[in-house]
Amino acid sequence: MKEEQRKRIIDKHRDSLTRHGYHPNALYWSSREIQEIRFNVLADIGIQNGDSVLDVGCGFADFKSWIEGQGVPVHFTGVDISPDLIYTARERHPECELLCAELSDFELENGAFDWVVLSGAMNEQLHDEGEYARRQIARMYALCRKGVAFNMLDARHLRAHDLQSVDPLEMLAYCKTLCPNCELHDDYLANDFTIYMRR
8 A cells, every 4th residue: 555545544543543432433334234234234243252353454343342242252463554443442342352453564474364354445445456456365365274254345235436446246246266265154134245365
């Protein structure tokens, strides 16, 4: 990601946090219900008690709160480029490892986590034809022992100048170049899809 793009995202989240405080709207979710619908689909890849989870673009680390609220305690690590969101996440989850930077900024060991998840963190319009998203997905897959689950906006139903949406079948085809065991799920929200990549 270019430095000016990173700065724009950081500034955007600082502004939204100032306006909304701790709330899904600060993360540009329309509601907590919509946020949790996405979480449910991510978790359905097979995350179980005691698994380690890396959440890329973790925001407030709400996925940890949600999945443990479902009775599934996990070893949670979160990474986000927004220092403001990470500060709030650390206040709410002092027991977690929460890292402030891009995923590519860290030299994490391949296979370091059971699962890697990402929700909403590849929706920023970068005008790069999805190149950054593909690099992120490849890195996430390298870091998992069991699998990856991520969501993106569905270009078949949503095209906006300020949001990046992609064709889910094209993204699925890319994922299959990395992982033969991939699944597309696009039946839970009109403008969203999730891909599972299992080891």
